[in-house]
Amino acid sequence: MTADMVRIEGVRKSFGSHEVLRGIDLEVAPSEVVCLLGPSGSGKSTLLRCVNQLESVDAGRIWVGGELMGYRPRRGKLHRLPPRTIDRQRRAIGMVFQQFNLFPHRTVLDNVTMAPCLVDNESVEAARERATVLLERVGLADKLAAYPAMLSGGQQQRVAIARALAMRPKLMLFDEPTSALDPELVGEVLAVMRDLAADGMTMIVVTHEHRFAREVADRVVFLDAGLIVESGHPSDVFDRPSSERARAYFQRAL
Ligand SMILES: Nc1ncnc2c1ncn2[C@@H]1O[C@H](COP(=O)(O)OP(=O)(O)OP(=O)(O)O)[C@@H](O)[C@H]1O
Numbered sequence: 143m144t145a146d147m148v149r150i151e152g153v154r155k156s157f158g159s160h161e162v163l164r165g166i167d168l169e170v171a172p173s174e175v176v177c178l179l180g181p182s183g184s185g186k187s188t189l190l191r192c193v194n195q196l197e198s199v200d201a202g203r204i205w206v207g208g209e210l211m212g213y214r215p216r217r218g219k220l221h222r223l224p225p226r227t228i229d230r231q232r233r234a235i236g237m238v239f240q241q242f243n244l245f246p247h248r249t250v251l252d253n254v255t256m257a258p259c260l261v262d263n264e265s266v267e268a269a270r271e272r273a274t275v276l277l278e279r280v281g282l283a284d285k286l287a288a289y290p291a292m293l294s295g296g297q298q299q300r301v302a303i304a305r306a307l308a309m310r311p312k313l314m315l316f317d318e319p320t321s322a323l324d325p326e327l328v329g330e331v332l333a334v335m336r337d338l339a340a341d342g343m344t345m346i347v348v349t350h351e352h353r354f355a356r357e358v359a360d361r362v363v364f365l366d367a368g369l370i371v372e373s374g375h376p377s378d379v380f381d382r383p384s385s386e387r388a389r390a391y392f393q394r395a396l
């Protein structure tokens with residue numbers, strides 16, 4: 143029904159009586175990079191978690207790659223998909239968090255091959271070959287045999303990105319991927335993300351790195367209290383925000 147890679151329509155989500163997402167509409171085109179900004183608690187993580195089904199929505203619909211997430215329409219009604227089907231849908235979406243969550247007792251190479259071998263039934267040889275290429279791509283060709291504890295935070299996050307890419311995602315979601323890093327390590331992770339964007343990956347990135355957003359994002363979306371209050375080209379949103387809320391936020395953030 144749509145050529146969008148992501149289509150979010152009227153999404154609402156509450157926790158108890160707190161409505162965290164209050165009607166979100168957002169489309170992301172293939173190869174588009176959207177940076178999601180907004181104050182703490184505005185619903186950025188919740189929105190990402192709804193897109194990849196870590197949270198269910200209370201209202202609205204989400205399509206990824208043309209596929210309705212989590213539900214099957216039948217006779218005018220939506221029916222929840224079985225968990226196996228939802229898992230399959232989720233595998234098409236790579237997610238990178240602030241915390242890297244690597245397996246500490248597995249080597250870098252094993253961390254990247256584990257999911258393709260276990261979940262995708264890829265052969266060990268094929269998975270290793272691909273993982274090696276991915277780890278070269280994120281600049282870690284010499285760390286295949288290392289354990290996570292031997293790596294810097296920036297290196298660990300690059301392993302986490304390679305691990306997500308190993309599942310051949312059509313969409314990558316990043317939730318503050320550099321927020322836990324020492325400042326001098328932020329650049330190397332952003333460089334990998336920049337490279338991924340240049341390579342045509344569709345990405346939704348929650349970040350406080352405004353320079354990255356300016357340079358890499360095709361579009362910046364500003365969320366406030368569960369609503370999108372600004373959406374547009376980075377220079378328009380940053381330099382000429384139309385809402386007082388975004389203006390005040392960017393002024394403080396500078
Ligand atoms: N599982 C949950 N149960 C209850 N409340 C939740 C849950 N997850 C999030 N919330 C609440 O929803 C609101 C939005 O949270 P969310 O994590 O999406 O915000 P955010 O924009 O990502 O903020 P931050 O910039 O701090 O990461 C917050 O008030 C949060 O406390």
Ligand SMILES: [Mg+2]
Pocket residue numbers: 186187188317
């Ligand atoms: Mg968050």
